[in-house]
Amino acid sequence: MAVHDKSAEAELKGVAADTLVSSPVPSKSSDNQDEDYAIQAKPQRKWQSYVWDTLDKSPQERKFLFKLDAAVLTFGSLGYFIKYLDQININNAFVSGMKEDLGLYQNQLNYMQTCWTVGYVIGEIPSNMILTRVRPSIWIPTMELIWTVLTMCLSRCNSASSFYALRFVIGLAESTFYPGMVYVIGSWYRRDELAKRSCIFHTSSAIGSMISGYLMAGVYHLGGKGGLKGWQWLFIVDGIISLPVAISGFFLLPDVPEITRAWYFSPTEREYAKKRMEFEGRANRAPYTKAKFKKIFTSWKIYALTALYITFNNAGSGITQPTFAQYLKASTDPKYTISQINTYPTTTYAVQIVSTLIYAWTSDSVFRGARWPPIVVGGLICIVCYSSLAVWNIPVGWQWTCYILAGCGGGMSGLCMAWAHEICSDDNEERAVVTGTMNEMAYVFQAWLPLVVWQQIDAPRYYKGFVTSACLNAGMIISALVVRVLWKRAQAKTRKQAELA
Template structure:
C-alpha cells in the first residue's frame, strides 16, 4: 500500500502518517489527516463498546461480591453449589458464542450488540430476586447465553474498521474494561452493600438489582451509540468514508462484499491454528476493597503492553513475557503462607494474565482472512478458551481453601503450556511467511495487499501469498 502526503511525511510506529498534511492513497488526494481520522474513529467507536463490556464483566463477576455479602447463606447454598452456578454461566457462554457471531454477520452490530446487552441486563437484575438454588442456576446459565455474543462480536466488528496492525491496541483498550470492572466492582459492591435492609433486601440483592438496571438503561442508549460499518456510519463524511475504504482495501478483507456462507463456517472449524482475598483472613468489606489493586495494576499493564506490541508489531514475545509474569504470581500463591506475599501473588497473576489475554484475543483477528471465517474463528477461539473457565470453576472448591492448591496448580500448568504453545505457533507462522515470500518471488507480486478489494475472486484469504501473518 502506498500512502503519501504532499509534504514529506514522517511515519509513526503503526505506519500512520504523523504529518498534518493532506493525504493521498493510490494517486487519489484527500484533505484528510489520517492520524486525526483514527482519533475520530476511536472516540466514536470505542467508548460505547468499552462501556458495554465493562457492564458485561461487572454483571458476570458481581456474583463473587454478592457471595461475600450473604448470597449463599440466604438461599441455602453450599460452597460447591455456588461453584456449579459459576460453571453453568460458562456452559451457556461457550454454547452460544458461535451462533451469536453468525447472527451478527447476518444482521448488523447496531441491532445485535445492544439487544444482547438489554437481554443480559434483564437477567442480571432478576438475579437479585432469586429465592432458591434452582433460580440461581437458571439465572447464571441464561446470563452466560446473553453475554456470549458481545466479546467475539466486538473483536470481529473492530476488524472491519481498522488495519490489521491497528486492531490489537483497540481490542486491548476494549478488553481493559474487564480489569477496570474488577476494580470498580469492588468499590461499587462495598457501597451498595450498605443498602442492606432497604426494602427488606439484603445487600447482595441490591448489588444485582442496581448493576443490572444500569445495564438495561445503558443498552437502550447503545442503539444510538453503536454504529454499523464504515459504508453506512453517519458520523463519517463521504470523503472520510472513501479514505477509510482505500486504506483498508490494501490491508485486509473488510472492504470485500462477502456474503455469509456455511462453507466459510466450516473453514473456520477446520483451521487448527475476590473470594481468595477473603480467605486470606480479611473481612467482607476489606475483601471488597482489596480486590481493587490487582485489577488496577492489570488495567495499567494491559494498556502499556498494548502500546509496546503495537509499536514493535510483535505479538508472541509479549504473550510469553506476560504469561511468565503470571506464572510467578501463581508460584507465590502456591508457596507462600503469609497473607501479604499471597496478595502480591494475586496482583502479579492478574497483571500477567490480562495483558496476555488481550493480545491472544486480537491475534486471530489479525491473521485470519475471510470475513465469515474470521467471525467464526474469533467466536471459536473464545469458546475454546472458556472451556477452561468451565473447568476452572470446579477447581476452586470450598474444601481446598484458603490455599487452593489444585486450582492454582492447574492455572500455573496452563500458563506454562501457553508459553510453549505460543513459541510453537510463532515458529509455524514464521515458516509460513517464508513460504509465502518464496511464492511471491516466483509470481513477481508484492506483499499485503495490492488492492484486495479490486482482486475479485482472485484473493484467497489468509492462504493468499500476499497475506503476511503477524508474529
C-alpha cells in the same frame, strides 16, 4: 484502488514493506467540501506515533480515526465494563452475605458460574455467524438489554436453582458481546492501530471487576432498604448502570465498513473506511460455503490460535475466582471487614489494567508489532505467582504480592485477538469463526475446569487450582511460540508466491 509497487502488495499480506504508498479516495460530495483522503504506509514512524498511532498520520485520517475511536471504543469499553460488572457481581454478592442468607455452603457458587459459562459457550459461535449477516448495531445492543433486565431479576432469586436458571440465560445473552465487539474492532482498524484499541477495550473488563468490588462495599449499606439485603441491591444497581450503555449501542455502533450507515461519518469517510480495509488486505463479507468451511477447519490457524486462547483464558482463572477475597474472609488475624474483603482484591485488577496497556504499547513499539513477547513475559510472571501460592506457607507480604501481581496474566486477550485478526485478515468469515471459536473453546474448558480444580470447599488454599494455573501459563507460552513459527512460515510462503507471480 491502485497499489504502486510489489512491496506494498506484500504488506497487504503481512509482509514488511519499506515504501510509501498513497491511494487517494475521491470525494463523492457534490459541493466538494470533503477533502480527498489518502491511505499511507510510511517507511519510518515518527516518535509521536509511539505515544499514539494517529499523531503521524494525515489530518484527514486523524479526523476519521477520532470519530471512529469516539464511537467504537466508547461503546465497546462501556459495554465490556457492564458485561464484567454483571458477570462478576455474583462473586461479590457471595462473600457479602448471599452465602449465609441462602445457605450456600457446598459448591453452589461453582455451579452458578458453570451455568453462566454453559450459556456463554452455546451462544458464541452462532452469534458471531449471525453478525456476518445482521447489523451489529442491532444485534449487540438488543442482547445487552436482555442481560441487563435479567441481572436486575437476580435480586429476587431466593434459591440456588433460580440463580442457576437466570445465570444460564444471562450467559447466553452476554455471549454476543465480547466476540462480537472483537469482530467489529477487527473490521475497522489497521495493523498498527489494532493492538492498542483491542487492549484498551479489554482493560474495561478489569475496570468492571474493580468497580463491582467498590459497588458492593457501597451498596452493602443499603441493606434493609426496600426490604432487600445489601447483596440484592448490587444486582439492581448494576442493571441501572447497564441500561443507558445498552441503549447507546443502537446509535454509536457503526456496524462494519462495507455496510456502515453511521450518522457521524460523511459519505467520503464511509468510502475511505472501505479503502483502508482493502489496503490492509482485510476481506469483505462473503457467503458461507462448504468450501469455505473446509478451508477454515483444515487450516492450522483455528487450532493453534484456539489452543493459545484456551491456555490464556484458563490460566487466569485464579483471578476470576474470588481467591483473594476468600483468603481475606478466612483470615482471623487480622479479621477483615466486608468492605475490605471487597476492595482489597481490586488491586489485582489495577495491575491488570496497567499491564494490559504496557503490553499494547510495547507490542506496537518496542517489539515492532510482534504480539508474542508480552505474552511470554506475562506468562512467566504468573508462573512465579501461582507456583508461590501453591506452596502456600510463604510470608504474608509475598502472598499478597502474588495475589496482586497475578493480574499481569489477565491483560493478554487483546493481543491474542489482534494477532488472530492479522493472521486471518484475508478471509472475513474465517476471522469471525476463528475469533468466535477461540473464545468459545476457552469457555468450554472454563465450564468444567473450576468444578475440578477450584472447588469452593478447598477455599482459601486452592492447591489444585494454583498448580493448574501455573501449568496453563507454561502452556500459553508454548502455544504463543508455536503460533509465531507457523505464522512466519505462512508469511514466507505468501512472499514466495508473490515473487513468482
